[in-house]
Amino acid sequence: xxxxxxxxxxxxxxxxxxxxxxxxxxxxxxxxxxxxxxxxxxxxxxxxxxxxxxxxxxxxxxxxxxxxxxxxxxxxxxxxxxxxxxxxxxxxxxxxxxxxxxxxxxxxxxxxxxxxxxxxxxxxxxxxxxxxxxxxxxxxxxxxxxxxxxxxxxxxxxxxxxxxxxxxxxxxxxxxxxxxxxxxxxxxxxxxxxxxxxxxxxx
Ligand code: SAH
Numbered sequence: 001x002x003x004x005x006x007x008x009x010x011x012x013x014x015x016x017x018x019x020x021x022x023x024x025x026x027x028x029x030x031x032x033x034x035x036x037x038x039x040x041x042x043x044x045x046x047x048x049x050x051x052x053x054x055x056x057x058x059x060x061x062x063x064x065x066x067x068x069x070x071x072x073x074x075x076x077x078x079x080x081x082x083x084x085x086x087x088x089x090x091x092x093x094x095x096x097x098x099x100x101x102x103x104x105x106x107x108x109x110x111x112x113x114x115x116x117x118x119x120x121x122x123x124x125x126x127x128x129x130x131x132x133x134x135x136x137x138x139x140x141x142x143x144x145x146x147x148x149x150x151x152x153x154x155x156x157x158x159x160x161x162x163x164x165x166x167x168x169x170x171x172x173x174x175x176x177x178x179x180x181x182x183x184x185x186x187x188x189x190x191x192x193x194x195x196x197x198x199x200x201x202x203x
Contacts, residue, residue, distance in 0.1 A: 005040035019088035028079035051079040064137045075125030076141035080106030093118045096125035124201040128154040143172040144198040168197045
């Protein structure tokens, strides 16, 4: 999967590729989908949600430019797979999932495999996680129609945010937002992507 579907499509960062080789994706998908775990497609994980396509996980991880000393915030834990890939590469991952059942399941999978540097919380990620801010990296794996201001505020100077932005039920733009050392924010569009919408607790 990693060589043919990820490296051959342009992901070059060797640390990212070796993290992708290490994380057992089948541990993050329901038993009924396990035989498809190493196909390069999203798969259902229950509650109408999906585990992202491995290529997209690798691409977003590479775009975040992870460093071993980084502290990361992920919004949209889902299965926990993206969190596990990040956990191979950074110091600590804080991840928020709005659906309590999924948060619990992801926590169990991460504990079972032995990731000690991931903290999972059930809640609305729109507001980020101020108690642990600021973060070197913010990765959003559900699509908001605008970039949540609390997430920009909780990004460290010199930090990177990777986020799919766009209207519900349409293709979104994968954006990389960078905050420079003076706190100025700039962003660029990388690729069209399709994520489930970022929901709000009031939805
Ligand atoms: N990163 C996941 C895939 C994410 S799918 C993985 O590796 O498997 C998107 C997830 O975002 C879904 O589980 C959905 O329930 C969650 N989500 C949607 N809106 C959210 C919000 N406001 N805060 C936190 N999680 C949210």
